[in-house]
Amino acid sequence: MxxxxxxxxxxxxxxxxxxxxxxxxxxxxxxxxxxxxxxxxxxxxxxxxxxxxxxxxxxxxxxPILAPYKVASLEAKPEPTQVVTGSLTIGGGVCGVIAGPCSVESEEQIMTSARAVKAAGATALRGGAFKPRTSPYAFQGMKEEGLKLLAAARDETGLAIVTEVMTPTDVELVGDYADVLQIGARNMQNYRLLEACGESPAAVLLKRGMSSTMDEFLLAAEYVLSRGNERVMLCERGVRTFESHTRFTLPLATVPYLHARTHLPIVIDPSHGTGVASLVPPMMNAAIACGADGLIVEVHPDPPNAASDGPQSLTPDAFAKAMIACGKVADAVGLTMDTTNV
Amino acid sequence: MxxxxxxxxxxxxxxxxxxxxxxxxxxxxxxxxxxxxxxxxxxxxxxxxxxxxxxxxxxxxxxPILAPYKVASLEAKPEPTQVVTGSLTIGGGVCGVIAGPCSVESEEQIMTSARAVKAAGATALRGGAFKPRTSPYAFQGMKEEGLKLLAAARDETGLAIVTEVMTPTDVELVGDYADVLQIGARNMQNYRLLEACGESPAAVLLKRGMSSTMDEFLLAAEYVLSRGNERVMLCERGVRTFESHTRFTLPLATVPYLHARTHLPIVIDPSHGTGVASLVPPMMNAAIACGADGLIVEVHPDPPNAASDGPQSLTPDAFAKAMIACGKVADAVGLTMDTTNV
Amino acid sequence: MxxxxxxxxxxxxxxxxxxxxxxxxxxxxxxxxxxxxxxxxxxxxxxxxxxxxxxxxxxxxxxPILAPYKVASLEAKPEPTQVVTGSLTIGGGVCGVIAGPCSVESEEQIMTSARAVKAAGATALRGGAFKPRTSPYAFQGMKEEGLKLLAAARDETGLAIVTEVMTPTDVELVGDYADVLQIGARNMQNYRLLEACGESPAAVLLKRGMSSTMDEFLLAAEYVLSRGNERVMLCERGVRTFESHTRFTLPLATVPYLHARTHLPIVIDPSHGTGVASLVPPMMNAAIACGADGLIVEVHPDPPNAASDGPQSLTPDAFAKAMIACGKVADAVGLTMDTTNV
Amino acid sequence: MxxxxxxxxxxxxxxxxxxxxxxxxxxxxxxxxxxxxxxxxxxxxxxxxxxxxxxxxxxxxxxPILAPYKVASLEAKPEPTQVVTGSLTIGGGVCGVIAGPCSVESEEQIMTSARAVKAAGATALRGGAFKPRTSPYAFQGMKEEGLKLLAAARDETGLAIVTEVMTPTDVELVGDYADVLQIGARNMQNYRLLEACGESPAAVLLKRGMSSTMDEFLLAAEYVLSRGNERVMLCERGVRTFESHTRFTLPLATVPYLHARTHLPIVIDPSHGTGVASLVPPMMNAAIACGADGLIVEVHPDPPNAASDGPQSLTPDAFAKAMIACGKVADAVGLTMDTTNV
Known part of the structure; x- marks a missing residue:
C-alpha cells in the first residue's frame, strides 16, 4: 500500500x-x-x-495496491469456473438461462411457468418461496409449501430449481429442495447467511447489493468460497442511482470488468435491472452481447395477477420470442447458449 | 393511488x-x-x-398517494417517542449521546473507553462484539467474550450498552447483555433479523441502509414495531453517492424530514457518515443544530491501534472537546442535551 | 397534475x-x-x-402526469427521425458509427485516424478542436487550427466531421467546418449554447449530462428543436454513480426507454461510458444488441501518446476488430449497420 | 503519482x-x-x-498523489480569504447571508423582498434576471429589466446584489449591475463562462455542479482564480443522489472538508439543497453549526405566486425567525454572523 x-x-x-x-x-x-x-x-x-x-x-x-479478494480472483484460478447443477450449466463459454415467476403462488402457476420457460429454452426454474418484502404487510411467500411445489416442478420438467434463502437457519431446508440457493441483493452482506451457504452442498447465486462496489461483491463471494463452496455465480441485478425511469440502473460493463478479475460466472438479471417488462428483452440481448454467462428472467403466466413483480415480468410468449433473439445474438458473439440439456 | x-x-x-x-x-x-x-x-x-x-x-x-408505513407514522402516534433504557434517554426533546469504540478489543480498551466517554457526557457505551466485516479475513469481533466485557463496563460505569446483532439466532444472547440492539446498515432489510428484534425486550437502534429510501427505512422500522417492540431509534449513518472524499455522504435533512413523518427518534452517526475523524466534530454540531435526538460517535483511546475504524475514531480528548461544543449548540436550538443521568 | x-x-x-x-x-x-x-x-x-x-x-x-417535452416526443412525431449529414446516416433502422481521437493533435494524427476509422467502417470522424478540460492547466485543444485539420480530413476521406462546440459565439465558426456540432455532457444545460445550436444549419449530437434525468435530457433537446433544428441525435455517455471501477456507469436501458418516448436517434458512447479501452468493444456489442442507432468511439493511432483520453481510446486494430463483431450483432438483431456509404 | x-x-x-x-x-x-x-x-x-x-x-x-488545483489551495494561501463587496462580507470568520427571491418578477416584488431580507439581517440580495430553466417553455427571467430592478433595490436598501450570469457575452452587462456574479450549478464546467468571470471586476459565487467532485469544484474555481479574479466564493447547493424525498442531497461535510483544503469561503444554499421550505431553517442552523462562511436563501413575499421555486422559498416571516435562530447557533460555535453592516 x-x-x-x-x-x-x-x-x-x-x-x-x-x-x-x-x-x-x-x-x-x-x-x-x-x-x-x-x-x-x-x-x-x-x-x-x-x-x-x-x-x-x-x-x-x-x-491499497492489491485486490482484497483471494479465492475469487483470476490469479488464484485463471480458468473460468463452470457451474453445473442438474439441468443448469453456466460459465466457461456456456450461457444458461434461469426463468420463472418472482414468487411461487400455486401449483398451477408454477407448473404452467415451468413448462413455458422450459419450452422456450430455459434450463432452470426460478421462483421465490421465502420472499424478502419491503413491507411487513406484503405477501411473504408460501415458504416450505412453495419449496415443495418447486420440487414437483423439477420432478415433472427436469429443470434445476433456483430459489432464495433469507436466513442461515433456512439454508438446510431450502437446500433440501433447491439446486441453487439464491442470496438476494439485500442480503449480499448478511455474513452469517453467506457462511451458511458456503457450507451447503447446493450451488449459490449471489446477487450484487444495490449499492455495493465490485470489491465488496467479490468479498461477499469470498465469504462463500472460503467456506468450501466453489459453485458460486455472481449476479448483477442493477444498482441504485439517481435515475428513476427504471427501477434500478443496470451497468452491463460489470460483465467484462468481472471477467478480467474473477473466474466466477456472471449472470445478468434484466428484470430487476430495469423493472419494466418492455425493457427486459433488449437488455437480455445486450447482456449476451457483452458476454454474460447467464440470465435470470422473471416470467409469469399472467403478470397482472402476479403476487409480486408483475410490472417487470414477461409473459411466456414474450419470453419465448426474446429467447429466440438471444440465441441469435449468442451466435453472433460466439457464445454457446445452452437450451437443450434438459 | x-x-x-x-x-x-x-x-x-x-x-x-x-x-x-x-x-x-x-x-x-x-x-x-x-x-x-x-x-x-x-x-x-x-x-x-x-x-x-x-x-x-x-x-x-x-x-401511490399514501405512505406505506403505519405504526411508524405520525398519523398513528402524533407525539414523539422517547426511548429510555438504563442510563440512556433519546427523543422527545432530549438528545442523548452514545459513544465508544467500533469494536470491543480487550478489557482495558473497553474500560478506558467507557470511563472516557462517560466523563465527557455520553450516556451510553457502544462497542461491537459481533462485527460485520467486508472481508472474511478481517477481525470478526470478540463475540460473547466481547459482550461480557461490555456488561462489565456497564457494571462499573452505569452506562447503557449499545451493540450490534447480526443474525436472528444471536438476538437472545446479545439481548441478555445489551440494553440496545443495533441493527447495522447492511442488515436494514434482513427481515428475519428485524422480526427477531421486534420480539426482544431490548430497545433497537436501526441504521439506515446505505442506499435505502426513506420509505424503505420506515418500513424496516415497521417490521420491528409490528412485532410489538415500540422502542425503536432510527439512525442516519450516511448514504452511498458518487462522492469519494468522505466515506459516505451524510444527509442531515433526514432529521427534519423524518420528524415530520414519524414519532420515532432520529440518531445521527457522524463517524460512519464521514469516515474521517476531523470531520466528525463539525458534523456533531450540525446534527444537533438541525434537531437530532441523539448521536452515536466512535471514540477510541488509541485510534492507530484500533482493530477497526481507526481513521474515523475520535480520541477521548477530541470527543470531550466536541461534547462541550455540542452542548452549546443544543442550548442555542433549545434542545436538552442529556449528559447527567448516569 | x-x-x-x-x-x-x-x-x-x-x-x-x-x-x-x-x-x-x-x-x-x-x-x-x-x-x-x-x-x-x-x-x-x-x-x-x-x-x-x-x-x-x-x-x-x-x-405531474404529462411529459414536459413536446417536439421531441413520439406523440408529436411517431416515426423515427433519421439524421443524414454528409457521409453519416443515423436513425430509422440504420446504425452509423462515429470514431476518431478525443482531440485533434496534428495533421498526421488526424489523417492517420481518419483513414483508419474509415477503413474499419466508421462513416464519420470525431475529433475535438475546442476541448472542455477539468483543469485550466490542461491542453485546451488546437481550436480553429484543429477545425481546419478536420476539414482537410473530410476532404481526403469523405467522412462527415463531428466536433464539439463549447460556447454560443463559436457556433458559427465550428459550423463552418463541421457537419455535426457536438454539445458535451457538461454543457447539456448550457441553454444559450443549445439555442445557438438550434439556429445552426449543422446537425447536433447532444450528450446527456452526467447526472441528468431523462426528462431533463429531452428538454435540452427541446431547446434545440424548438429553435428549428430538427437534426438532433441524443447521446448516452454514462452517468455518475457510486461506482468507481469504471469512469462512468453506462445505462444501456436508456436506448429502449428513449425509443418508446422520442423519435430522435440514440447514440451510445462506450468510451466515456466506461473509461477503459478493454471494456469498450463488449459495450459496443451490447449497445447494438439493444437497438442503438449509432456509436461514437474514441480511436487513437497511439493511445499512450494521446493528448487526452488515452486510457479509453482503442487502437485502430482493436477498433477494426470491434467493428467486425458489431456487424455480426447488428445482423443478429436486424439492424442495418451502415459502413459503406462513404 | x-x-x-x-x-x-x-x-x-x-x-x-x-x-x-x-x-x-x-x-x-x-x-x-x-x-x-x-x-x-x-x-x-x-x-x-x-x-x-x-x-x-x-x-x-x-x-495521483498531489491535488490538481494550485491557486485555490491552502498551500498557496494558508489564511482564509474574506470576500468583501459592498454590504456583503463573507469568510475569515464572518458569516454573511444572501437572501431574496429566485427570480426578479416586478419592482414591487423585488423591493418588498429586499426590505424584508434586510430587516431580517441579510447583507446581500439575490434575485435572478437571467434564469436557466429546464424547459424552453418556462419563464426565462426579466433579463436586463430585472438587472435594473435589482440595482434600484440596492440604491434603496444598500444591499449588495447577487445575480446569475449564464453566458460569457453577458458577463459585462451583468457585472455593470451586480456586485456578485453567480455561476449556476449547471454552468460549473462552462469553461468560457468561468474564464469571462475571471476577468470581471465583480466577485463570483460559484455553485457546485450537482454531481461534481471536490477536485472538479476546486478546479472550476481555479479557472476563475487563474484569470486574476481572487474574490471567489464556493457554494454547496446539494448533489444528485438516489434520494427523492428532497430535491437534492445536501452534504454539509463539504464545509469542513473544503476548509481543510482551500482558503476560499464556503456558502451553503439550503433552499436548492432541500427543495422544501420547511427543511430550510433546520439546514440553515446546521450549516452555521459546522462552520459555513455564508448562506444563500430563497425568500419570496408570496411563495405560491412565485414565478419559480415557490415550494422552497421562505416567507419573510419564516426567514426572519430562522435568522434569529441562526444567530444563536453562530454565537454557540464562535462564528460572527454579520447582520449589521448595511
Whole structure:
C-alpha cells in the first residue's frame, strides 16, 4: 500500500510511519517527492494495516495496491469456473438461462411457468418461496409449501430449481429442495447467511447489493468460497442511482470488468435491472452481447395477477420470442447458449 | 393511488382498469384530461394492488398517494417517542449521546473507553462484539467474550450498552447483555433479523441502509414495531453517492424530514457518515443544530491501534472537546442535551 | 397534475386548492379518499403551475402526469427521425458509427485516424478542436487550427466531421467546418449554447449530462428543436454513480426507454461510458444488441501518446476488430449497420 | 503519482514504464512488492502524464498523489480569504447571508423582498434576471429589466446584489449591475463562462455542479482564480443522489472538508439543497453549526405566486425567525454572523 504524508510532515514523522510499516510486518520504501513524501509498504496488505496507518496524525491517505479478494480472483484460478447443477450449466463459454415467476403462488402457476420457460429454452426454474418484502404487510411467500411445489416442478420438467434463502437457519431446508440457493441483493452482506451457504452442498447465486462496489461483491463471494463452496455465480441485478425511469440502473460493463478479475460466472438479471417488462428483452440481448454467462428472467403466466413483480415480468410468449433473439445474438458473439440439456 | 393510462388507451381500456380497481376493493374515479385519462383509486392502498394495475397493458404508470408505513407514522402516534433504557434517554426533546469504540478489543480498551466517554457526557457505551466485516479475513469481533466485557463496563460505569446483532439466532444472547440492539446498515432489510428484534425486550437502534429510501427505512422500522417492540431509534449513518472524499455522504435533512413523518427518534452517526475523524466534530454540531435526538460517535483511546475504524475514531480528548461544543449548540436550538443521568 | 392535500386539510383548504387550479386555467376534480383528498387538475400542465400548487400551505405534493417535452416526443412525431449529414446516416433502422481521437493533435494524427476509422467502417470522424478540460492547466485543444485539420480530413476521406462546440459565439465558426456540432455532457444545460445550436444549419449530437434525468435530457433537446433544428441525435455517455471501477456507469436501458418516448436517434458512447479501452468493444456489442442507432468511439493511432483520453481510446486494430463483431450483432438483431456509404 | 503494473508485468515492462516516467520529466522509483511492482513517479504531476502512463499496456492503474488545483489551495494561501463587496462580507470568520427571491418578477416584488431580507439581517440580495430553466417553455427571467430592478433595490436598501450570469457575452452587462456574479450549478464546467468571470471586476459565487467532485469544484474555481479574479466564493447547493424525498442531497461535510483544503469561503444554499421550505431553517442552523462562511436563501413575499421555486422559498416571516435562530447557533460555535453592516 502507498502511504501519503501531509505536506507538513517532518522527517521524524516519516520515520514514525516507516517504523510502523515495519512493525506491521511490511517493508517500507520512503520516496521523497518535490511536494510530498510517500511511503510504499510492500508485503502482505490487509485492511487493518491500512486503517492503522490512515489513523496516524501525519498521514493524509493510504491507497491499497492489491485486490482484497483471494479465492475469487483470476490469479488464484485463471480458468473460468463452470457451474453445473442438474439441468443448469453456466460459465466457461456456456450461457444458461434461469426463468420463472418472482414468487411461487400455486401449483398451477408454477407448473404452467415451468413448462413455458422450459419450452422456450430455459434450463432452470426460478421462483421465490421465502420472499424478502419491503413491507411487513406484503405477501411473504408460501415458504416450505412453495419449496415443495418447486420440487414437483423439477420432478415433472427436469429443470434445476433456483430459489432464495433469507436466513442461515433456512439454508438446510431450502437446500433440501433447491439446486441453487439464491442470496438476494439485500442480503449480499448478511455474513452469517453467506457462511451458511458456503457450507451447503447446493450451488449459490449471489446477487450484487444495490449499492455495493465490485470489491465488496467479490468479498461477499469470498465469504462463500472460503467456506468450501466453489459453485458460486455472481449476479448483477442493477444498482441504485439517481435515475428513476427504471427501477434500478443496470451497468452491463460489470460483465467484462468481472471477467478480467474473477473466474466466477456472471449472470445478468434484466428484470430487476430495469423493472419494466418492455425493457427486459433488449437488455437480455445486450447482456449476451457483452458476454454474460447467464440470465435470470422473471416470467409469469399472467403478470397482472402476479403476487409480486408483475410490472417487470414477461409473459411466456414474450419470453419465448426474446429467447429466440438471444440465441441469435449468442451466435453472433460466439457464445454457446445452452437450451437443450434438459 | 393514481393510475395513468397510455395516450392510446381506448374507452374499453379505461373500463377495464376501472373494473380491476373495483375488483381490488377500491373505488374508481375516472378523470378524462385533454391528453390522458387517469383513474384515481380510493380506499386501501397496497403495493400488490399497485403492481397489479401497473402490469396492465394500457397502464403507463401508477402513483401511490399514501405512505406505506403505519405504526411508524405520525398519523398513528402524533407525539414523539422517547426511548429510555438504563442510563440512556433519546427523543422527545432530549438528545442523548452514545459513544465508544467500533469494536470491543480487550478489557482495558473497553474500560478506558467507557470511563472516557462517560466523563465527557455520553450516556451510553457502544462497542461491537459481533462485527460485520467486508472481508472474511478481517477481525470478526470478540463475540460473547466481547459482550461480557461490555456488561462489565456497564457494571462499573452505569452506562447503557449499545451493540450490534447480526443474525436472528444471536438476538437472545446479545439481548441478555445489551440494553440496545443495533441493527447495522447492511442488515436494514434482513427481515428475519428485524422480526427477531421486534420480539426482544431490548430497545433497537436501526441504521439506515446505505442506499435505502426513506420509505424503505420506515418500513424496516415497521417490521420491528409490528412485532410489538415500540422502542425503536432510527439512525442516519450516511448514504452511498458518487462522492469519494468522505466515506459516505451524510444527509442531515433526514432529521427534519423524518420528524415530520414519524414519532420515532432520529440518531445521527457522524463517524460512519464521514469516515474521517476531523470531520466528525463539525458534523456533531450540525446534527444537533438541525434537531437530532441523539448521536452515536466512535471514540477510541488509541485510534492507530484500533482493530477497526481507526481513521474515523475520535480520541477521548477530541470527543470531550466536541461534547462541550455540542452542548452549546443544543442550548442555542433549545434542545436538552442529556449528559447527567448516569 | 395530481395535487395531494395534507391529511389535516379541511374542506375550505380543498376549496382553496380547487379555486387555484381553476384560476390557473385548469379544471379541478376533487376526489375524497378514505385518508386523503386529492385534486386532479386537467388541462395544460406546466411546471410553474406545479410549483404554485406545491407552495400552498395545505398541499403535500403535486405529481405531474404529462411529459414536459413536446417536439421531441413520439406523440408529436411517431416515426423515427433519421439524421443524414454528409457521409453519416443515423436513425430509422440504420446504425452509423462515429470514431476518431478525443482531440485533434496534428495533421498526421488526424489523417492517420481518419483513414483508419474509415477503413474499419466508421462513416464519420470525431475529433475535438475546442476541448472542455477539468483543469485550466490542461491542453485546451488546437481550436480553429484543429477545425481546419478536420476539414482537410473530410476532404481526403469523405467522412462527415463531428466536433464539439463549447460556447454560443463559436457556433458559427465550428459550423463552418463541421457537419455535426457536438454539445458535451457538461454543457447539456448550457441553454444559450443549445439555442445557438438550434439556429445552426449543422446537425447536433447532444450528450446527456452526467447526472441528468431523462426528462431533463429531452428538454435540452427541446431547446434545440424548438429553435428549428430538427437534426438532433441524443447521446448516452454514462452517468455518475457510486461506482468507481469504471469512469462512468453506462445505462444501456436508456436506448429502449428513449425509443418508446422520442423519435430522435440514440447514440451510445462506450468510451466515456466506461473509461477503459478493454471494456469498450463488449459495450459496443451490447449497445447494438439493444437497438442503438449509432456509436461514437474514441480511436487513437497511439493511445499512450494521446493528448487526452488515452486510457479509453482503442487502437485502430482493436477498433477494426470491434467493428467486425458489431456487424455480426447488428445482423443478429436486424439492424442495418451502415459502413459503406462513404 | 503511483503507477501500478499488472501482475504479469516482466522486467522489461517495468523498464519501459520507468523510461516513460523519465521521458515525461519525472523521476522513477521502482518498488518491487511481493505480488506487484509499482513505479513511484516524483516531480510535477499532471493529468496528461497520468493518462499517458495509464494507457501503457502493462499498466493496471495510476494514482495521483498531489491535488490538481494550485491557486485555490491552502498551500498557496494558508489564511482564509474574506470576500468583501459592498454590504456583503463573507469568510475569515464572518458569516454573511444572501437572501431574496429566485427570480426578479416586478419592482414591487423585488423591493418588498429586499426590505424584508434586510430587516431580517441579510447583507446581500439575490434575485435572478437571467434564469436557466429546464424547459424552453418556462419563464426565462426579466433579463436586463430585472438587472435594473435589482440595482434600484440596492440604491434603496444598500444591499449588495447577487445575480446569475449564464453566458460569457453577458458577463459585462451583468457585472455593470451586480456586485456578485453567480455561476449556476449547471454552468460549473462552462469553461468560457468561468474564464469571462475571471476577468470581471465583480466577485463570483460559484455553485457546485450537482454531481461534481471536490477536485472538479476546486478546479472550476481555479479557472476563475487563474484569470486574476481572487474574490471567489464556493457554494454547496446539494448533489444528485438516489434520494427523492428532497430535491437534492445536501452534504454539509463539504464545509469542513473544503476548509481543510482551500482558503476560499464556503456558502451553503439550503433552499436548492432541500427543495422544501420547511427543511430550510433546520439546514440553515446546521450549516452555521459546522462552520459555513455564508448562506444563500430563497425568500419570496408570496411563495405560491412565485414565478419559480415557490415550494422552497421562505416567507419573510419564516426567514426572519430562522435568522434569529441562526444567530444563536453562530454565537454557540464562535462564528460572527454579520447582520449589521448595511
Amino acid at each position: 502507498i502511504v501519503v504524508l501531509h505536506r507538513s510532515a517532518a522527517s521524524e514523522d516519516v520515520a514514525a510511519v516507516a517504523d510502523r510499516v515495519a512493525a506491521l510486518g511490511m517493508m517500507a520504501h520512503v520516496i521523497n517527492g518535490t511536494e510530498r513524501t510517500v511511503v510504499a509498504a510492500t508485503g502482505s496488505e490487509d485492511e487493518a494495516h491500512r486503517e492503522t496507518l490512515a489513523s496516524m496524525a501525519q498521514v493524509e491517505s493510504v491507497m | 393514481i393510475v395513468v393510462l397510455h395516450r392510446s388507451a381506448a374507452s374499453e381500456d379505461v373500463a377495464a382498469v376501472a373494473d380491476r380497481v373495483a375488483a381490488l376493493g377500491m373505488m374508481a374515479h375516472v378523470i378524462n384530461g385533454t391528453e390522458r385519462t387517469v383513474v384515481a383509486a380510493t380506499g386501501s392502498e397496497d403495493e400488490a394492488h399497485r403492481e397489479t394495475l401497473a402490469s396492465m397493458a394500457q397502464v403507463e404508470s401508477v402513483m | 395530481i395535487v395531494v392535500l395534507h391529511r389535516s386539510a379541511a374542506s375550505e383548504d380543498v376549496a382553496a386548492v380547487a379555486d387555484r387550479v381553476a384560476a390557473l386555467g385548469m379544471m379541478a376534480h376533487v376526489i375524497n379518499g378514505t385518508e386523503r383528498t386529492v385534486v386532479a387538475a386537467t388541462g395544460s400542465e406546466d411546471e410553474a403551475h406545479r410549483e404554485t400548487l406545491a407552495s400552498m400551505a395545505q398541499v403535500e405534493s403535486v405529481m | 503511483i503507477v501500478v503494473l499488472h501482475r504479469s508485468a516482466a522486467s522489461e515492462d517495468v523498464a519501459a514504464v520507468a523510461d516513460r516516467v523519465a521521458a515525461l520529466g519525472m523521476m522513477a522509483h521502482v518498488i518491487n512488492g511481493t505480488e506487484r511492482t509499482v513505479v513511484a513517479a516524483t516531480g510535477s504531476e499532471d493529468e496528461a502524464h497520468r493518462e499517458t502512463l495509464a494507457s501503457m499496456a502493462q499498466v493496471e492503474s495510476v494514482m
